[in-house]
Each structure stands twice: as structure tokens, then as C-alpha cells.
Amino acid sequence: MAKDTSKALRNLVIYQIFVRNFSKEGTFLAIIPELDRIKSLGVDAIWLAPIHPTGEKNRKGSLGSPYAIKDYRATNPEYGTIEDFAALSDEIHRRGIKLMIDVVYNHTSPDSVLAKTHPEWFYHKADGSLGNHVGDWSDVVDLEYTNTELWDYQIETLCYWAKYVDGFRCDVASMVPVEFWQKARAQVEKVRPGCIWLAETVHPIFITEHRKRGINVLSDSEILQAFDISYDYDIFADFTDFVKGKAPLSHYAKCVNRQEYTYPDNYIKLRFLENHDVPRARALFPDIKALKNATAFNYFQKGTTLIYAGEEAAVSHVPGLFDKDDVIWDSDETVDLSGLLYRLYEIKKNPVFTDSAYHLTAMPNDIILGVHESFGKKAVGIFSMRGNDGPVSVGLPDGTYENLIDQSPVKVTDGKIASKGDPIIIIS
Numbered sequence: 124m125a126k127d128t129s130k131a132l133r134n135l136v137i138y139q140i141f142v143r144n145f146s147k148e149g150t151f152l153a154i155i156p157e158l159d160r161i162k163s164l165g166v167d168a169i170w171l172a173p174i175h176p177t178g179e180k181n182r183k184g185s186l187g188s189p190y191a192i193k194d195y196r197a198t199n200p201e202y203g204t205i206e207d208f209a210a211l212s213d214e215i216h217r218r219g220i221k222l223m224i225d226v227v228y229n230h231t232s233p234d235s236v237l238a239k240t241h242p243e244w245f246y247h248k249a250d251g252s253l254g255n256h257v258g259d260w261s262d263v264v265d266l267e268y269t270n271t272e273l274w275d276y277q278i279e280t281l282c283y284w285a286k287y288v289d290g291f292r293c294d295v296a297s298m299v300p301v302e303f304w305q306k307a308r309a310q311v312e313k314v315r316p317g318c319i320w321l322a323e324t325v326h327p328i329f330i331t332e333h334r335k336r337g338i339n340v341l342s343d344s345e346i347l348q349a350f351d352i353s354y355d356y357d358i359f360a361d362f363t364d365f366v367k368g369k370a371p372l373s374h375y376a377k378c379v380n381r382q383e384y385t386y387p388d389n390y391i392k393l394r395f396l397e398n399h400d401v402p403r404a405r406a407l408f409p410d411i412k413a414l415k416n417a418t419a420f421n422y423f424q425k426g427t428t429l430i431y432a433g434e435e436a437a438v439s440h441v442p443g444l445f446d447k448d449d450v451i452w453d454s455d456e457t458v459d460l461s462g463l464l465y466r467l468y469e470i471k472k473n474p475v476f477t478d479s480a481y482h483l484t485a486m487p488n489d490i491i492l493g494v495h496e497s498f499g500k501k502a503v504g505i506f507s508m509r510g511n512d513g514p515v516s517v518g519l520p521d522g523t524y525e526n527l528i529d530q531s532p533v534k535v536t537d538g539k540i541a542s543k544g545d546p547i548i549i550i551s
Contacts, residue, residue: 141172144442151203151211165468168221178232184445191232191262223290230263244273290319297341304349322350373485392426405439412510419546420506422467425481488513505547
């Protein structure tokens with residue numbers, strides 16, 4: 124991790140909003156009436172997917188991807204003016220919530236301001252035209268960070284937005300040199316002390332396949348030299364393999380346990396069940412009992428928790444990136460998880476989750492046991508990932524404990540808890 128990364132970020136909950144599809148209006152100002160509700164979920168920071176204008180050339184869909192940015196120094200006019208954005212920033216901060224925005228520095232739209240004014244800052248194909256390294260990303264062209272003038276421009280832009288925001292989520296950060304991120308972090312710190320840096324790292328196969336082609340892609344270990352928090356993509360596929368029945372739960376538990384000795388002592392992973400690039404949690408866990416267990420487990424995990432707008436309503440539809448496709452807040456499938464999320468948020472604030480030794484054990488019946496141990500305190504979590512019953516050996520003295528999720532009594536007999544398939548968190 125960055126040397127000054129605080130372990131307190133492990134207690135953080137971030138709420139992601141894609142402005143276009145969050146509300147019917149799809150504007151900055153339409154978010155403001157929802158801020159009190161968002162705060163009531165237990166949210167420390169709001170991350171807005173890219174707020175900038177989208178390109179027209181090679182546009183995907185009717186409105187284009189927010190990740191095909193035309194101008195880093197402007198707001199998307201469909202969302203509102205810079206004054207509207209400033210008003211939203213003020214309202215978020217007035218509620219004691221931090222604001223983060225997306226930074227998309229690997230590429231721009233082909234008709235971006237920079238592509239027109241500084242084509243020399245871009246990757247060029249053999250025929251001299253602008254291109255990109257990822258063929259499916261046909262609506263973008265890649266920047267080339269061998270040019271130090273590009274570094275200056277990008278860092279200056281970050282310092283401009285740092286007047287309004289408290290952190291940056293950096294898209295495909297692994298394809299931008301770590302030395303750039305280190306310099307950017309140092310410069311932004313002068314404008315926004317304590318700025319939060321979240322890296323979208325990439326799946327292992329993305330790294331290996333691109334390195335085969337001679338394209339440098341940073342590993343998580345490299346990216347952590349500059350960032351506070353990194354995506355959990357190094358093992359997310361192992362999690363979804365379990366969910367889909369392709370791998371045992373024990374394999375995923377080993378992957379999480381490996382992080383404890385692979386990364387620095389103050390490593391922080393972004394723990395999520397969903398985001399704008401992957402299926403909704405409800406699609407992974409259509410059974411509500413299993414979904415509640417998975418949700419509780421996600422909060423219990425060591426690291427920062429992410430909620431993607433709509434997750435609190437247990438919706439299964441992922442809004443598309445290229446068209447107006449609103450979150451479906453009220454339907455026959457909707458289940459209000461707000462109370463559960465807030466209770467988990469309260470539990471997550473316990474100092475035992477800030478600085479702990481963390482370990483997972485896969486139990487029979489697809490039940491996972493998690494343990495945080497910290498300076499004589501212990502948090503024990505039992506999560507039935509299929510909603511199954513079963514006995515769980517917990518390593519606690521016999522007696523009656525409180526399940527902090529619902530305040531129900533939990534008995535330990537002969538070192539075991541008889542799980543009824545509901546999530547359990549005990550702190551002793």
C-alpha cells in the first residue's frame with residue numbers, strides 16, 4: 124500500500140452512483156433529494172461514475188459509455204453544469220459524507236479535446252492512426268504516458284477536481300504507470316490532504332494475456348505502491364466460480380487467506396458483490412436468505428465495502444452503460460435491505476475490523492466461518508452461502524452470545540453453533 128494509507132479505511136462504506144441511470148432525470152441535482160436516504164444506509168463516501176461529457180465518434184449505444192470521455196475538465200451537460208455539480212458536492216459534504224469521482228486516464232473518446240489538440244500524447248497504430256490495446260473498447264483511444272507534458276496536464280486536472288472532491292476511483296489504473304500515480308498522489312495531497320485513492324485493478328488473466336503481447340499491465344502489488352484501496356478482482360472470479368458451482372468454497376477461502384501474506388500489512392481491498400461491470404448480487408443469489416448471508420459476509424470481510432446503487436433494493440437488473448436505463452427501484456422482486464445494510468454498517472465500525480489478523484474456513488453445507496483477531500478481541504462470522512443449516516465449530520468458549528445482526532441469542536455448545544442458515548456475527 125501507499126506508505127501513508129490508514130487502516131481506518133477498512134471501516135469505510137462507499138456507495139456508487141451512475142448519474143445517468145440513478146434517477147428519472149439523470150442529473151446531479153436529482154441526486155440531492157436522495158442523500159438523506161443514502162446516508163441512512165450507512166455510507167461514508169459517494170463515488171460518482173464519470174461525470175464528464177462523452178464522445179460522439181464510435182459511440183456505443185445512443186448516449187455512449189461514460190468511460191469514453193471527451194473532456195476531462197468539463198461536466199456532462201446531460202447531468203448539469205459545474206455549478207450543479209458544486210451544489211451536489213456541497214450537499215454531500217453537509218451530511219458528513221465524502222465525495223469521490225471516476226478518473227479515466229488510460230484512454231479518451233476518439234474525438235476528445237486531447238485527441239484533437241495533442242494527438243502526440245496517444246498510442247498510434249502501425250498506420251499512424253490513433254488506437255487502443257483492448258479491441259473490445261472500440262469507442263476509445265489510448266493515451267501514451269511516455270510524454271511528460273501529458274503527466275502535467277492530467278495532474279493539473281486532478282488538482283482542479285480535488286477542490287470539489289475527497290477522492291478518486293481510477294479506472295483501469297493498472298494500465299497507467301505507477302510512477303504517474305505516485306506523482307499525482309503527492310501533488311493532489313497539497314490540494315486535498317487525505318485524498319482517498321481507489322484503484323480499479325484487473326483480473327489476473329487480463330494481466331497475463333496483455334503481457335504476452337508486450338503490453339505492461341501493473342499487478343496489484345505494484346499498484347498498491349500508490350493507492351489506498353484496490354479492487355478485489357485478483358480473487359473475484361474464484362468467488363463467482365463458487366457461486367456458480369464451478370469450484371468449492373474451500374478454494375475461495377484459500378484465495379482470501381493468501382491475501383493476508385501476499386500484500387503489505389496495511390493492504391485494503393474493495394469488497395463488493397456487484398458494481399457496474401458485473402452482475403447484480405441478486406442475480407448471483409436469487410434466494411433472499413442466501414443473498415442476506417452474502418451481503419453480511421461482504422461487510423464482514425477485511426477491507427472497504429462497496430454498495431452499487433440499487434443493491435439496497437435487491438434488484439437483479441444491471442443498468443446498461445450506453446443508454447438511458449434507470450435503476451428499477453420498485454418491482455415485484457424488490458426487497459428492502461436498508462435496515463440490514465445499516466446494521467452491518469454499525470458493526471463494521473467496531474475497531475476489531477480496523478487492524479486484525481483475518482482468516483476464513485470453509486465448513487460443510489457451504490457455510491463459511493470468518494475470524495478477525497485484534498489485540499485480544501475476536502469477531503466471528505458465520506455465513507451460510509446457500510442458506511443451509513449445519514453445525515459450525517467456532518473456537519469460542521461454551522455459553523450464550525449475541526448475534527449483533529439481529530440481537531438474537533446464539534448458543535455455543537461443545538465449541539459449536541447450530542446454524543439455522545441465517546448470518547451471524549459475534550464479537551467477544
